[in-house]
Amino acid sequence: MADKTKLxxxxxxxxxxxxxxxxxLLALSVFLFIGLIVPNEGVSQYQQIALIGLSxxxxxxxxxxxxxxxxxxxxxxxEE
Known part of the structure; x- marks a missing residue:
């Protein structure tokens, strides 16, 4: 009985x-995607690809x- 309760x-x-x-992880992917949408002039193509991959x-x-x-x-x- 105790083993079943423990399981x-x-x-x-x-x-x-x-x-x-x-x-x-879902919230993290949303934040990464928002980072892609927000316009930023200093972001390189490699950084955008990295954000897409991480998302x-x-x-x-x-x-x-x-x-x-x-x-x-x-x-x-x-089990129940």
């Missing part, structure tokens, strides 16, 4: 953490963490 708590904590990671990577990792959160949540519901 349930661990899965619930994982779901919460993964959702937080996904939200933070896309951040979105990809946010999607990955969201998928992991949903997988852990399904496990949590199957």
């Amino acid at each position: 349930t708590n661990m899965l619930a904590d994982k779901v919460t953490d993964y959702k937080r990671f996904a939200f933070i 896309v990577c951040s979105l990809a990792f946010a999607a990955l963490f969201h998928k992991k959160a949903m997988k852990a949540q399904e496990q949590l519901y199957s």
